[in-house]
Amino acid sequence: MSGEAMRTVVHTRLGEPAQVLALREQPDPPRPGAGEVLVRMLVRPVHPGDLVGVEQLPGLPEQLPEARTPGVEGMGVVESVGPEVRTLRPGQRVAVFPAPGTWADTVVVAADRAVPVPDEVSDETAALMLVNPLTLRMLYRALENALRGREGAVLQTAAGSSVGRLVSAAAVRHDLPLINLVRSESGARKMRTLYPTLPVIATCDDDWPEQVRRQAGDRGVQVVLDCVGGAMTRDLVELLADGGTLLSYGRLGSGSTALEQLPLVHRALTVRGVTVLHWIGRTPEERAEDVAFAVDLARNTPELLEVAASYDLADFKAAIEHARRPAKSGTVLLTTPRATDSGQGDAR
Numbered sequence: 001m002s003g004e005a006m007r008t009v010v011h012t013r014l015g016e017p018a019q020v021l022a023l024r025e026q027p028d029p030p031r032p033g034a035g036e037v038l039v040r041m042l043v044r045p046v047h048p049g050d051l052v053g054v055e056q057l058p059g060l061p062e063q064l065p066e067a068r069t070p071g072v073e074g075m076g077v078v079e080s081v082g083p084e085v086r087t088l089r090p091g092q093r094v095a096v097f098p099a100p101g102t103w104a105d106t107v108v109v110a111a112d113r114a115v116p117v118p119d120e121v122s123d124e125t126a127a128l129m130l131v132n133p134l135t136l137r138m139l140y141r142a143l144e145n146a147l148r149g150r151e152g153a154v155l156q157t158a159a160g161s162s163v164g165r166l167v168s169a170a171a172v173r174h175d176l177p178l179i180n181l182v183r184s185e186s187g188a189r190k191m192r193t194l195y196p197t198l199p200v201i202a203t204c205d206d207d208w209p210e211q212v213r214r215q216a217g218d219r220g221v222q223v224v225l226d227c228v229g230g231a232m233t234r235d236l237v238e239l240l241a242d243g244g245t246l247l248s249y250g251r252l253g254s255g256s257t258a259l260e261q262l263p264l265v266h267r268a269l270t271v272r273g274v275t276v277l278h279w280i281g282r283t284p285e286e287r288a289e290d291v292a293f294a295v296d297l298a299r300n301t302p303e304l305l306e307v308a309a310s311y312d313l314a315d316f317k318a319a320i321e322h323a324r325r326p327a328k329s330g331t332v333l334l335t336t337p338r339a340t341d342s343g344q345g346d347a348r
């Protein structure tokens, strides 16, 4: 390591990120053990899920037993490798996931969670290469399962989100009858420009459910891909055709819907959660396929991994404020300047 102080963002209790997170000097990282690598982190995203993890971590007390650093993905340069690591070498650029604690200047991670970054992929794109594309793969598999043998429309909420745009691009490619929901007229205009063949409906219109019904036609909505939830869940479930499925993968909205309010039983509906945090439990073959998909996407369509803005790690509060801004486009990044004397590869 080059001698300069390493930094980490930490919290010791759950709560509003701007209040409970603080910048600290990072203790010397442990030497990577067998099968592990030490990565000098350069860029990591501020995902909505990172902020949810600071506000509320199911199963954890409000006062955490030890300081925790947010972040699950990012990119950096391999600083050193532990015994038995044959696939990576110091100096190599890697994207890491799942790697708890990436909002720090260094992280130790299992070598099979560090993906070499092709030369033509920028640091910024590499930092966004895994979580959202792998989420797309998880959502698409769940969607295919839910649709098996059924025809009809698929509805997605928060369609202008980074994940929503990946879903839209996949829908265009696979000819999926996707209806995009956004919350504002300006968001709808943006989506019409980006994906002119996909219908877009804005929930600021009072009659949006009626517009969805008209658009879905006789077969109705078979699957909803939802990351808004809260009070909106009830309206979304009402829109499902009998036997349909709500795939829940986020909670951006406010309010709540009680399970008992939903007509699950007499309309034979399914509600299923999807999380990329379960991706690591997939078989090695499936993971290899998914990673190859993600690398290919980063290489060939980096515009689908759009960056909203970059902030130095120390400016994490401003970055969080930006990440929460309405009508933001893309993902906010936290950066660490490249060390001048560590022999790292060229900045890209």
Ligand SMILES: NC(=O)c1ccc[n+]([C@@H]2O[C@H](COP(=O)([O-])OP(=O)(O)OC[C@H]3O[C@@H](n4cnc5c(N)ncnc54)[C@H](OP(=O)(O)O)[C@@H]3O)[C@@H](O)[C@H]2O)c1
Pocket: 047, 048, 049, 131, 132, 135, 158, 159, 160, 161, 162, 163, 164, 183, 184, 187, 227, 228, 249, 250, 251, 252, 253, 254, 274, 275, 276, 277, 323, 325, 326, 327, 328, 330, 331
């Ligand atoms: N389950 C998983 O494994 C997984 C993985 C990745 C992401 N996610 C979830 O996917 C969602 C999108 O993530 P992202 O990184 O793509 O987000 P993002 O790029 O930050 O975009 C957020 C989007 O959500 C919209 N939005 C925010 N609050 C809303 C509300 N109350 N009602 C309706 N729309 C709202 C925003 O619309 P405006 O443009 O109108 O502001 C914006 O389009 C998040 O809920 C995230 O937690 C889940």
